[in-house]
Amino acid sequence: MKKVLLHTVMVVIAILTLLPGFWMISASLMPAGEASAYPPPFVPSEITFEHYDTLLTRLGLARYFMNSLILSVSITVISLFFNSMAGYAFAKYRFAGRDKLFRLLVAEMVIPAQVTTLPLFLMLNKLGLVNTYAGVIVTGMATIYGIFLMRQFTLSIPDSLIEAARMDGASEFKIYWSVILPLCRPILVTLAIFTFVGAWSDFFWPLIVLTDDSMYTLPVALAILAGEHVQDTELMMAGAVMTVLPVMLLFIALQRYYIQGIMLGSVKG
Amino acid sequence: MRRAAILFLIPALLPIFLFFFIPALAAFVLSFTDFDIYSLGDFRNARFVGVKNYLQLFEDPLFWKAMGNTFYFVLVGGPLSVAVSLSMALLVNSKLTRFKGLFRPVYFAPVVTTLVAVAVVWRYLYHPRFGLLNYGLSFLGIDPVDWLGDPVWAMPAIILLSVWKGFGYNMIIFIAGLQSIPEELYEAARIDGANAWQQFKGVTLPMLVPTALFVGIITMINNFQLFAEPYVMTQGGPVNSTLSIVLLMYQQGFRWWNLGYSAAIAFVLFAIILAGSLIQAGLQKRTGLSSRT
Numbered sequence: 001m002k003k004v005l006l007h008t009v010m011v012v013i014a015i016l017t018l019l020p021g022f023w024m025i026s027a028s029l030m031p032a033g034e035a036s037a038y039p040p041p042f043v044p045s046e047i048t049f050e051h052y053d054t055l056l057t058r059l060g061l062a063r064y065f066m067n068s069l070i071l072s073v074s075i076t077v078i079s080l081f082f083n084s085m086a087g088y089a090f091a092k093y094r095f096a097g098r099d100k101l102f103r104l105l106v107a108e109m110v111i112p113a114q115v116t117t118l119p120l121f122l123m124l125n126k127l128g129l130v131n132t133y134a135g136v137i138v139t140g141m142a143t144i145y146g147i148f149l150m151r152q153f154t155l156s157i158p159d160s161l162i163e164a165a166r167m168d169g170a171s172e173f174k175i176y177w178s179v180i181l182p183l184c185r186p187i188l189v190t191l192a193i194f195t196f197v198g199a200w201s202d203f204f205w206p207l208i209v210l211t212d213d214s215m216y217t218l219p220v221a222l223a224i225l226a227g228e229h230v231q232d233t234e235l236m237m238a239g240a241v242m243t244v245l246p247v248m249l250l251f252i253a254l255q256r257y258y259i260q261g262i263m264l265g266s267v268k269g
Numbered sequence: 270m271r272r273a274a275i276l277f278l279i280p281a282l283l284p285i286f287l288f289f290f291i292p293a294l295a296a297f298v299l300s301f302t303d304f305d306i307y308s309l310g311d312f313r314n315a316r317f318v319g320v321k322n323y324l325q326l327f328e329d330p331l332f333w334k335a336m337g338n339t340f341y342f343v344l345v346g347g348p349l350s351v352a353v354s355l356s357m358a359l360l361v362n363s364k365l366t367r368f369k370g371l372f373r374p375v376y377f378a379p380v381v382t383t384l385v386a387v388a389v390v391w392r393y394l395y396h397p398r399f400g401l402l403n404y405g406l407s408f409l410g411i412d413p414v415d416w417l418g419d420p421v422w423a424m425p426a427i428i429l430l431s432v433w434k435g436f437g438y439n440m441i442i443f444i445a446g447l448q449s450i451p452e453e454l455y456e457a458a459r460i461d462g463a464n465a466w467q468q469f470k471g472v473t474l475p476m477l478v479p480t481a482l483f484v485g486i487i488t489m490i491n492n493f494q495l496f497a498e499p500y501v502m503t504q505g506g507p508v509n510s511t512l513s514i515v516l517l518m519y520q521q522g523f524r525w526w527n528l529g530y531s532a533a534i535a536f537v538l539f540a541i542i543l544a545g546s547l548i549q550a551g552l553q554k555r556t557g558l559s560s561r562t
Binding site: 002003006007009010013014017018019020021023024027035036037038039040081082083085086088089090093094095098105108110111112113114115116117118119120121122123125138139141142143144147172173176197200201203204208218219220222223226233236237239240243244247248250251252255258259262263 | 270271273274275276277278280281282284285287288289290291292293295296299309312357360361363365366367372373374375376377378379381382383384385386387389390391392393394396398399400401404433438441442444445490493494496497500501515518519522523528531532535536538539542543546
């Protein structure tokens with residue numbers, strides 16, 4: 001009896017949780033105007049892809065999609081590389097001031113990113129990086145959280161493995177590349193998903209630094225389109241689907257790593 | 270060895286220093302200047318004005334409105350989100366629950382969605398005439414509410430969206446916390462004759478305090494940065510009822526180019542977040558349990 005009640009509650013909450021997503025997909029396939037009716041329809045009377053077509057051909061969403069993809073992939077690859085090197089250095093090398101430097105870095109995590117945006121904009125403006133891919137990428141090349149996570153993981157790798165490689169005459173970079181990185185695979189996958197999803201969904205900074213509409217990322221373009229096409233419910237739902245779908249598919253494929261990563265981040269801080 | 274360490278650190282630390290640390294310091298300096306659109310072309314047009322921006326800010330009713338709204342979001346939305354996350358973690362983690370592997374990713378899915386996109390979707394769910402929410406409520410005999418058009422309901426509507434979007438994340442952290450509670454504690458409580466509710470109150474809750482504080486801090490920091498939801502759904506309206514501190518900072522800085530004034534807003538935000546973090550960290554120390562912090 002208790003068990004039935006428990007599962008009923010959980011199923012109802014699951015349905016409510018998924019409902020916005022279901023309605024988004026469903027409405028994106030409805031003929032124009034159909035979603036604006038009472039009672040609101042749950043399924044399209046006939047399935048149409050015209051809104052996706054409009055977005056891709058007339059409203060240039062293919063371009064925004066590519067911008068988002070290029071930026072998210074670049075940020076993920078660069079930051080994974082840099083964070084893992086720094087995390088390794090903090091975990092396995094002894095040098096003066098190491099722990100102080102690390103503590104200083106972690107303490108900086110409390111600074112909200114918005115604080116930096118005004119001077120950063122002026123700075124990138126002087127450097128000619130406003131409205132370029134680089135202007136977005138520089139803020140994501142390395143993250144304190146990523147360094148932190150990599151350090152925690154690298155600490156658990158036995159020193160003897162590194163020593164053995166050093167005995168064999170491997171260069172320091174070779175040790176990092178062919179001993180440390182392969183062992184870090186699980187955390188690298190986790191961090192990669194985090195970074196990619198974060199970069200894909202990022203809104204505040206791209207909105208500021210990408211001033212020309214040919215450079216917009218999907219979220220920026222969608223926010224601006226949503227202001228101009230308030231009445232075009234079905235069109236906007238198709239835009240939302242195109243924005244959400246890539247990260248959702250990634251999550252479905254790799255959800256185990258994602259959820260583990262959150263637990264990892266919360267266990268040791 | 271030392272040289273290798275430096276070479277490994279520079280690629281990560283240099284961009285953080287240049288594009289995070291320096292701008293943060295510069296923002297502090299900027300907040301004491303009258304940097305505006307005329308200074309954009311030539312920085313020499315900006316002058317130091319001492320604490321004038323801060324004084325002006327504290328006299329600006331719009332700033333206090335934004336502060337009030339943001340605190341409303343943080344103080345109502347935060348605890349609500351933590352409570353929902355904890356309840357869901359208890360449900361998912363319950364011994365009676367089957368198909369955990371199915372429920373967990375479903376509840377978690379909203380976390381992975383793109384905030385701007387779901388804000389666009391929810392704007393239609395909140396539609397006073399055709400929205401799904403009012404339709405659902407009509408079955409409970411509740412009259413249509415103009416969620417985003419009514420100053421009383423706009424912020425609760427944004428809170429509801431943020432709870433939906435975020436509860437899965439904290440739920441996972443709570444599940445990790447629940448799983449780390451040693452089974453022996455429950456056994457000991459049962460031997461003492463504690464019923465389920467007493468076990469929850471006597472074992473589960475006290476053991477979860479450190480986790481709850483950790484979750485509380487990250488939720489609070491995130492919530493203070495409220496921006497995309499009002500930007501997309503309400504533009505801060507109706508009658509500024511959803512104007513947040515970051516939205517005000519954005520408008521002052523990047524719409525009106527009052528960069529000095531905007532930097533002062535950013536620093537007030539920073540000071541508040543810092544104070545909030547220190548208070549919660551202090552609580553964490555006082556609870557004496559630092560196992561999962």
